[in-house]
Amino acid sequence: MQKELDLTTANIARKNGERSNVSRNVNYDINRIKNKSIQDSHNSKRQKINGELYRGKKVTKMKLKKAVAVAVGVVAVMASVKGLHHLEVTDTYNRELNNFVSDELSYSESVDFLENYDQPKEHYEKYIEALENLDDTEYNFFGDRKDGTHNEVIKSDPNNLIQLSDKEKDAMVNALDDEIDEYKRGK
Amino acid sequence: MVDNSRVVLEDNIEYLVVDKIKEKDFYYVYLINNRDDADLVVRKEKLEKDERFLVGLDDEEELEKALDLFLEKNDKEN
Numbered sequence: 665m666q667k668e669l670d671l672t673t674a675n676i677a678r679k680n681g682e683r684s685n686v687s688r689n690v691n692y693d694i695n696r697i698k699n700k701s702i703q704d705s706h707n708s709k710r711q712k713i714n715g716e717l718y719r720g721k722k723v724t725k726m727k728l729k730k731a732v733a734v735a736v737g738v739v740a741v742m743a744s745v746k747g748l749h750h751l752e753v754t755d756t757y758n759r760e761l762n763n764f765v766s767d768e769l770s771y772s773e774s775v776d777f778l779e780n781y782d783q784p785k786e787h788y789e790k791y792i793e794a795l796e797n798l799d800d801t802e803y804n805f806f807g808d809r810k811d812g813t814h815n816e817v818i819k820s821d822p823n824n825l826i827q828l829s830d831k832e833k834d835a836m837v838n839a840l841d842d843e844i845d846e847y848k849r850g851k
Numbered sequence: 852m853v854d855n856s857r858v859v860l861e862d863n864i865e866y867l868v869v870d871k872i873k874e875k876d877f878y879y880v881y882l883i884n885n886r887d888d889a890d891l892v893v894r895k896e897k898l899e900k901d902e903r904f905l906v907g908l909d910d911e912e913e914l915e916k917a918l919d920l921f922l923e924k925n926d927k928e929n
Binding site for chain 1: 853854855856857858860861862867868869870871878880881883888889890891892893894896902903904905906907908909910911913914915917918919921922925926
């Protein structure tokens with residue numbers, strides 16, 4: 665099922681408590697520019713052209729200014745989304761780490777782990793490493809599993825603006841398992 | 852004569868070329884929907900065995916990079 669991330673600059677600005685310089689009347693469709701610009705798995709965005717493209721006379725200074733305004737808005741929203749996404753990943757990881765630790769380790773081990781091994785920066789690095797080690801061919805553009813199944817281990821808050829994909833959740837599970845295994849091996 | 856200041860993409864919409872920025876062995880091409888100024892698209896213009904192609908970007912990271920380059924060039928000019 666295609667996930668639609670419907671964001672406006674105003675919504676992101678409100679969420680972050682920031683003021684945006686971009687007009688709040690303009691709805692920058694982030695999904696639209698992403699969907700139209702980024703190549704898909706069918707390689708449909710590929711066409712032969714007859715010679716080099718160039719800017720024509722129809723593109724006035726006003727049109728260029730408008731394109732710049734759109735780019736500013738998109739970049740601002742992408743940066744905000746990135747920030748929110750990072751926050752959502754780290755919040756979820758930390759919450760799930762507590763669950764994994766209490767499920768897999770004894771009470772004393774849990775205390776030891778959380779007091780001596782709980783390093784937020786290293787958790788995120790572990791998660792990124794796990795994400796890179798996943799087989800991309802098993803996921804679609806939105807991070808959904810192609811086989812139609814879903815990660816039932818990691819629970820997201822449905823009220824959050826950013827929802828983690830199955831791919832991200834799978835990476836999180838792998839990273840958490842690795843951390844617990846490393847701890848057990850190191851004892 | 853071929854008018855390469857505009858291009859019809861696979862969505863059958865005509866786009867005007869707003870800018871081109873050289874990057875290594877290809878160009879980032881910035882396109883605006885002829886009927887909707889808020890509809891901005893970024894593609895790559897590449898030469899493959901003497902034939903020229905317009906292709907999609909690799910990922911979101913590349914889109915962000917292309918937009919940063921566009922703004923670096925045009926935001927100060929405007």
